[in-house]
Amino acid sequence: MNHKFLPKIDLNRCDRCGACITACPEAALSMTAQGPIINKPLSCTYCTSCEDVCPQKAIRTPLLISWVPIK
Secondary structure, three states, rough: HHHHOOOOOOOOOOOOOOOHHHOOOOEEEOOOOEEEEEEOOOOOOOOOOHHHHHOOOOEEEOOOOOOOOOO
């Protein structure tokens, strides 16, 4: 996965509940003293499960929509 398209974690909003870590089917997240981090960025499939379960809305998976011209 391209590293520029990884979930964004706002540690100021995070209450360190660990829901995102539990929800990640690829075990790409882990908890540190500061909060969750993406410890295996190549494992992240951008499934958005972490964002779906975060009660504080501290993790986001922004989508990029690009238009391809039809030839």
